[in-house]
Amino acid sequence: MRPYNTFREKRIGKRVDYDGVYGYQCVDFAKFYIDTCLGLGRVGRLGNAKDTPNAPFFADWEKIWGTNDLMQGDIIVKTRGKYGHIAIVDRIANGMIYVLEQNGSGKNSGSGEGENAIRLKGYPFDFYDMVLRCPKIFENLQEERRFIEEKLLERQEAVRADPESNLLKAKLISTQDYQNSIRYIKK
Template sequence: MTYQEFVNKYNGVGTDYDGVAGVQCVDLIKLYLNKVFGLNPGAWGNAYEYYANWTAYTTELQKNFNRIANTPDFIPIKGDIMVWNTNVGGGYGHVAICTGEGDTSYFYSYEQNSNGHNEPMMKIRHNYTNVYGVLRAKDQSKITGSGGGSGTTPLTMGTLWVDNDIYIFNQNLKIYSSTSMSTQVGTVNKGEQRKFVSFVIKNSNTFGKMQDGNYIIVSNGGNITVNAYGTVNCDVLNVRKSSSTSSAIVGTVSYGTKLLFTKENKDWAYAPSVGGWLYLGYIKG
């Protein structure tokens, strides 16, 4: 059963998976883990413990999920299991299944017992107050239904910077006549669009060359100054804590996933929506 099949079948239904205390938030998560991931959850404690007592469930949760903390630039993706701390739920915490909708200020999730009265599964909007973070499935095919794959062989190579593509600026910038930046010839404002015919790397800057021959910095010391998007171009791509193949894996993304990148470091780029770095050899611009 995929994520969407699960939602279609159980949305609006109240489930008491373990037969204890009626319809609780953890019952929905146990049902989700069973139906979508083939796990058999037992007496795994209260809602907050799914995140706080992570080491207690090594053989099940740690084997199949990565734990990702809530940070100011974090955005959950579809299928993530969101966990709240003991400041909610009368000290028991809360837990829900993210829909993938939202930004850094809000998100939507499916959950049970949303108001403490045994409510059935329903879609709720939240902010990030008292959120620990999420558990993210290592095998995202369980969410997308797209099949597995190791992601070890790229279909094609690509980067963030694509000739003759249009980019939107996320800040005000100067326009220079050359990459030496000795002569300023204009400015662009946040929200403006420009097409770049080619790109030049000089020192720690990446310059975009426009059709009129002038240049704008599109990446300054690793901070991207335009809204740069890329699409995952392999079956499953690892998301890493830092820009290195030796860094810890904090999640995965599947083929066709479109991501916004906000930082780069040589052959790597950072996507806030998945909370980590991705190798650009597997990203198509």
């Protein structure tokens, strides 16, 4: 089972109004992720995105300032601006943080439509300020690690069996790149 990836594939292009207040906000999506993907139960009031690290719900979570210690599935928070922003880390690639987010366009806030629907988007590292992490995120990531390791072995065997196939080599390289982009070992 690949909890985060299954969650991501089911949600892209959709929208979530978790609490029925203010439309389809980024915090709604974070709450939905915590409840359904992490299985931590219903999430109450968190406030604006920039205030979430101080919410009682996150009292026992690891809080990491900066963005140099990211893993797939981490909740990442921008604490600057009027409301801030919150999203889920998908991967690190090409010098960018790719996140799964809702209401990220900065226009037509809360509509959940177009660029405000759930999407994958890349941002520079300095766009976000901190990371929220609980043990369940790391557990989910270990399931993904096992999947990747099996896939790597399978693709390495295929390349050994047919070393002239550029398609097989490309698939192996793509899997290795993905493995490097999600970082499943704690610093």
